[in-house]
Amino acid sequence: GAGVSQSPSNKVTEKGKDVELRCDPISGHTALYWYRQSLGQGLEFLIYFQGNSAPDKSGLPSDRFSAERTGGSVSTLTIQRTQQEDSAVYLCASSLVVRANYGYTFGSGTRLTVV
Amino acid sequence: AQSVTQPDIHITVSEGASLELRCNYSYGATPYLFWYVQSPGQGLQLLLKYFSGDTLVQGIKGFEAEFKRSQSSFNLRKPSVHWSDAAEYFCAVGAGSGGYNKLIFGAGTRLAVHP
Numbered sequence: 511g512a513g514v515s516q517s518p519s520n521k522v523t524e525k526g527k528d529v530e531l532r533c534d535p536i537s538g539h540t541a542l543y544w545y546r547q548s549l550g551q552g553l554e555f556l557i558y559f560q561g562n563s564a565p566d567k568s569g570l571p572s573d574r575f576s577a578e579r580t581g582g583s584v585s586t587l588t589i590q591r592t593q594q595e596d597s598a599v600y601l602c603a604s605s606l607v608v609r610a611n612y613g614y615t616f617g618s619g620t621r622l623t624v625v
Numbered sequence: 626a627q628s629v630t631q632p633d634i635h636i637t638v639s640e641g642a643s644l645e646l647r648c649n650y651s652y653g654a655t656p657y658l659f660w661y662v663q664s665p666g667q668g669l670q671l672l673l674k675y676f677s678g679d680t681l682v683q684g685i686k687g688f689e690a691e692f693k694r695s696q697s698s699f700n701l702r703k704p705s706v707h708w709s710d711a712a713e714y715f716c717a718v719g720a721g722s723g724g725y726n727k728l729i730f731g732a733g734t735r736l737a738v739h740p
Binding site: 514543545550551552553554555558565566601603608609611613614616617618619 | 631634657659661666667668669670671674676715717719725726727728729730731732733
């Protein structure tokens with residue numbers, strides 16, 4: 511696609527429910543990144559993919575968070591048993607390759623609210 | 626570990642005034658440095674980046690930034706601010722193996738512009 515697409519754009523869920531957030535990167539981009547943006551906290555790195563592999567998942571906050579990427583394209587971030595502190599904007603970005611100097615293209619994010 | 630500090634959480638300037646947003650980084654080698662802007666309801670957009678060479682880099686929308694190794698700084702400047710520059714600005718440093726694999730962001734500076 512022309513840009514990075516994320517869905518849904520907004521998600522309200524009840525505490526304890528599972529949620530799935532989707533990211534569709536730019537076609538041909540091998541690198542895909544997930545960040546979390548909490549109010550006043552800046553962007554927190556979660557995980558990145560090179561193809562379908564995740565060499566660095568050091569930013570995932572707990573084992574309730576997981577992510578996968580299939581076909582070198584779409585990625586899904588899953589949060590199990592959501593908690594109120596999971597409320598944030600989840601941003602996805604893609605890059606042609608895993609090199610910071612190539613620059614990232616960000617999606618518009620998914621705003622997750624846990625009530 | 627690599628880190629980025631943006632000391633100013635919120636800045637207000639008058640339209641037409643000059644602007645400087647501060648950024649300090651922590652990184653052992655020559656860093657890859659970036660400035661992104663996030664306008665309300667928009668995704669993050671790359672303003673400029675520094676990898677090597679001339680320490681004064683020009684970006685889009687009339688912005689520039691200067692890399693100062695002795696001060697571990699990469700401050701963003703604009704000579705004359707426009708109302709449309711009101712947004713949140715993020716400084717980032719390349720991190721991971723060789724500084725290549727991911728970006729670490731600061732907490733952001735929110736810019737308000739008075740008419």
